[in-house]
Amino acid sequence: MSIRVSIIEDHVEFRKSISFILNSAEGFICSGEFDSIESALKNEEEPDVILLDINLPGMSGIEGLPLLKKKFPNSKIIMLTVFEEDKKVFHSILSGADGYILKKTPPTRILQAIEDAVEGGAPITPIIAKQALNLFMNYVPKKNETSCLSVREKEILSLIITGLSNDEISEKLFISLHTVRNHIRNIYQKLQVHSKSQAVVKAIKQGIL
Amino acid sequence: MSIRVSIIEDHVEFRKSISFILNSAEGFICSGEFDSIESALKNEEEPDVILLDINLPGMSGIEGLPLLKKKFPNSKIIMLTVFEEDKKVFHSILSGADGYILKKTPPTRILQAIEDAVEGGAPITPIIAKQALNLFMNYVPKKNETSCLSVREKEILSLIITGLSNDEISEKLFISLHTVRNHIRNIYQKLQVHSKSQAVVKAIKQGIL
DNA sequence: CTTAAAATGACGCAAATGCGTCATTGAGAA
């Protein structure tokens, strides 16, 4: 049983060369060639793997990803990308692509990547991995200012984030409403904010959560 | 110029076999063998690459990572991990490891990974990549409910997140305070919340931000 | 063209909030 691979790529030469490589290799078959998401979606056969150019005229690869996933839920989708598109790789990941390889990856590695994807791995070239990881780092809370809050203050802040009102907080902590307000006042001062909403935003961004 | 590689790993056999592989291979030298972070830190020579076991007795690989990075800022650090430790991989990434390979990776691939790391890439085996990406997904806002908000409502919600009061929002958007309040009321209903703080939390978690 | 949402605006009221000022207690540092 050969692995059935579809390729969606508007650049004719590149597309042809990939399909040639696939058909020449043992265990691979190019089961479809398309120059756009739209035309690929008209196809009814579900391939094992879809190679998807991240940049396509009309509907981009990123936009098309969810549609393809919906129509071909069992296909593994590998994004084809060129070096500079780190932001796009990021978005592909969020959309649930199964792998990301550089277009200039040598043929043998491309075949390897396709096999990896079929086996449930996420083929990623080292450089792309690094880019993606760096981007993800931005989304992960860093601990900073909030650490200057006292234990009690953090406790109250997290209750605020939970959505409790001052009243509910006072009940939950068995302290008076006045005390709660005082604590909140102090929190505001330390975080340099003037309302709950602002405090919540700061707290979340800096990772009390 | 061979690549100088240190290995920190408490399991003697594994350590020996890696150092043997390194010294046997063209272009690699095992410049140090340690069974703990502590002993590795006593060493003064900065290797090109450090292979670091993620599970070490005493100080774990994850705890040691920052210390090693500080002492050997130019060394690339590759974590050695076994299959099940997905959470730990995640923490390593946050601590800034340069790569992650499974211990059972075949020797040739390990050497490849070391070269990748030296060249600035992040060697990751497909399986690990998949695990890591899945974990990261949890930290990234998913767009859901918030998308049922109208354009105007999203606009107002994002101003709330910026920390503006209803009054300031009305000025900024050239609409009356009443209107702002009505919008907010609708936002609350759609998000199923009853205060700004709660709305902010929901909005951030589901990615209006 | 008709109909359904949005978006806009308004009034009022009870409750919650933000802030100024002050006081007491207990734990830990100097």
Place this chain on the structure above:
DNA sequence: TTCTCAATGACGCATTTGCGTCATTTTAAG
């Protein structure tokens, strides 16, 4: 031991907020 600071509590007041109810207009969809 004295002194500071976090935690606790309190009073008052001007604003802001959340919500009920309603109305007009624009926009989008059918």
